[in-house]
Amino acid sequence: MSGHLTGPQARTILMQSSLPQAQLASICSLSxxxxxxxxxxxxxxxxxxxxDVAMSGQPLPPVLPPEYIPPSFRRVRSGSGISVISSTSVDQRLPEEPVLEDEQQQLETKLPVTFEDKKRENFERGHLELEKRRQALSEQQRQEQERLAQLERAEQGRNERERxxxxxxxxxxxxxxxxxQREPERQREEERRKEIERREAAKWELERQRQLEWEWNSRQELLNQRNKVNKRT
Structure with a gap:
C-alpha cells in the first residue's frame, strides 16, 4: 500500500534465498x-x-551496471557529469538536461527482466525439460516393453517347440x-495262417492221391476187360 518495502520487510524476503549474509548485504546495497x-x-x-544471478553462481557486480538501472532511475547529464536521479526528482529536470534518446533506448533494451518474467521463463524452461524427460521416459518404456514382448514371444516359441x-x-x-502288444497277436495269426495252409496242402494232396488212385483203378479195369475180350476171340 505504501509503494515500497521497508528494510526489515525486504530483508525477511531476501533471506529466504539462503544466500550468505555478505551477498545479501551487497544485493541490498546495489538494489x-x-x-x-x-x-x-x-x-x-x-x-x-x-x-537469481548470485544463485546461478555468477559473481555480483561491485557497482550496479547501467543496464541494471530501472526506468525510474535513469542517468541524466549535468554540468558536473552523469548522475543518478530518483523518481521523485524526474519532474525537476531542467530543460537543458534531457536524457539522451539513444542512451534511453539502450537502457530500455538492456533493462533486466522482472521477477515475474524470470519466474515465467524458469517455469517454461522447467516445463520443456519435464516434457523432454517425459518423452524420453515414455520412449524408454516403449523400448523396454517391446524388448519384453520379444523375449516373451521367443520364450513362447521355445516352449511350443519343446511341447x-x-x-x-x-x-x-x-x-x-x-x-x-501287437507282436504276439501277429505271431499267433501267422501260426494260424501257416496251419491253414498246411491243412489245405494236405487236403489237396489227399485229393490228388485219390484222383491218381481212381485213374489207376480205371486203367486196370480197362486192361482187365480188354484181356477178357482177347481171350474169347
Missing part, C-alpha cells in the same frame, strides 16, 4: 539505488534479479508299446 533504506517495486525487482518335441516322443513311445 537501494537512492539509498533511502527502502525498496520500491523496481528496486525490489532488481534485488530479485541479483539474487511338440515331447508330444512327438510320447507318440513314438506309444506306437512302440502298441507294436510290442
Amino acid at each position: 537501494d539505488i537512492d539509498q533511502d533504506g527502502k525498496l520500491t517495486a523496481e528496486e525490489f525487482t532488481l534485488a530479485m534479479h541479483l539474487i 511338440q518335441e515331447q508330444e512327438r516322443k510320447r507318440q513314438l513311445e506309444l506306437e512302440k508299446q502298441l507294436e510290442e
Whole structure:
C-alpha cells in the first residue's frame, strides 16, 4: 500500500534465498539505488534479479551496471557529469538536461527482466525439460516393453517347440508299446495262417492221391476187360 518495502520487510524476503549474509548485504546495497533504506517495486525487482544471478553462481557486480538501472532511475547529464536521479526528482529536470534518446533506448533494451518474467521463463524452461524427460521416459518404456514382448514371444516359441518335441516322443513311445502288444497277436495269426495252409496242402494232396488212385483203378479195369475180350476171340 505504501509503494515500497521497508528494510526489515525486504530483508525477511531476501533471506529466504539462503544466500550468505555478505551477498545479501551487497544485493541490498546495489538494489537501494537512492539509498533511502527502502525498496520500491523496481528496486525490489532488481534485488530479485541479483539474487537469481548470485544463485546461478555468477559473481555480483561491485557497482550496479547501467543496464541494471530501472526506468525510474535513469542517468541524466549535468554540468558536473552523469548522475543518478530518483523518481521523485524526474519532474525537476531542467530543460537543458534531457536524457539522451539513444542512451534511453539502450537502457530500455538492456533493462533486466522482472521477477515475474524470470519466474515465467524458469517455469517454461522447467516445463520443456519435464516434457523432454517425459518423452524420453515414455520412449524408454516403449523400448523396454517391446524388448519384453520379444523375449516373451521367443520364450513362447521355445516352449511350443519343446511341447511338440515331447508330444512327438510320447507318440513314438506309444506306437512302440502298441507294436510290442501287437507282436504276439501277429505271431499267433501267422501260426494260424501257416496251419491253414498246411491243412489245405494236405487236403489237396489227399485229393490228388485219390484222383491218381481212381485213374489207376480205371486203367486196370480197362486192361482187365480188354484181356477178357482177347481171350474169347
